Amino acid sequence: MLFVAIGVRMRIAIASDTASTAELEAALGDHGVLCDAVEAIADLPSVVALSGPYDLVLLRIAQPLRSALPAIRDLRRRGMTLPVIVTCGGNPAPEEEEAVLHAGADDVLFHPLRVSVLHARMQALSRRARGYACAELVCGNVTLDQEQHAVMVDGRRVNLTAREFDFLETLMLHKGVLLTKERFMTRLYADSEAPDSKIVDVFVCKLRRKLTAAGAAEIIRTVWGRGYVVFEPTEAAIEAARKVRQPDAEPAPRGWVRRSTRLMHATA
Structure with missing residues (x-):
């Protein structure tokens, strides 16, 4: 029997420090991802705490990459262990990337992105957060x-x-x-x-x-x-x-x- 590979719907919180995330939300929606957009990154920890549960947090950052640090630190300070992926444009300094990872981000990806690969990474992080090492x-x-x-x-x-x-x-x-x-x-x-x-x-x-x-x-x-x-x-x-x-x-x-x-x- 053949199955339609629509997959289970992930529910994520997504926020950006600059451009609208509508296009990315639509692309992820085609992969069965339900996206709740947060208008301001500073509000992200409160939204996740009040409107969850979420499978993952996705931050879309322009420059500088360190602007994601306060929200990530606040999430972890509140005891939230859900995976966090940060996507970034430009060419940030390695020190910034290291700081974001040390603050609690699970992955940092750079534009341009293939949505299928982003979705696969999201699934992998979500599985590992629940104790599964593979598919x-x-x-x-x-x-x-x-x-x-x-x-x-x-x-x-x-x-x-x-x-x-x-x-x-x-x-x-x-x-x-x-x-x-x-x-x-x-x-x-x-x-x-x-x-x-x-x-x-x-x-x-x-x-x-x-x-x-x-x-x-x-x-x-x-x-x-x-x-x-x-x-x-x-x-x-x-x-x-x-x-x-x-x-x-x-x-x-x-x-x-x-x-x-x-x-x-x-x-x-």
Whole structure:
């Protein structure tokens, strides 16, 4: 089954010290990123604190690069650990770049930028902030590959719709974190296209059914009246789930297993 690579919607706060960010917002929107523009960089820490949660902060700086320092320091002073990317025009001194990184920025990029590369960097930083080192998210015997846009249970593909994939990706990126229905709706839908929030319960029901049929241990827990959370199942639960797997899951596509095997051999 082919998946439409729209990806889970990231939600970011974006601010600039000079030009409008409308063009960049539109370009990132084509990659599924929801952008909240902040008019003044000085207001950024307050906006992030009051209007979050956000996956990432993006600062667009002209010159000098050190003008980003107060906002970054204020974010970190308030205990905010979300990733911060600074983009910059011109050719700043190395000392300025070092100062921005030491202040708490995670990456500094220079114009001209390719939006696809910027988006990939944003995804990588967001994953690492949640403890994932690569595009493969693992929980129990379930593996979600963001690059291949595929979900596997013990190496066998599970047929999910694009929206079901996005829903599971959101859960697995926030493993151990309670997600409310409102949080799902914000990440998965634009305001103009959002259906009733009961759709969240529908997705959970479908995911549980499909994962269970593929031999996956239960990884989605309901917190009644609040939302859902992904948790790590026990080895006993995984073994019990494998015994009742239905033989209708597709085998892993060629190359996917080989790539994982290569990585395993490389680290042995």
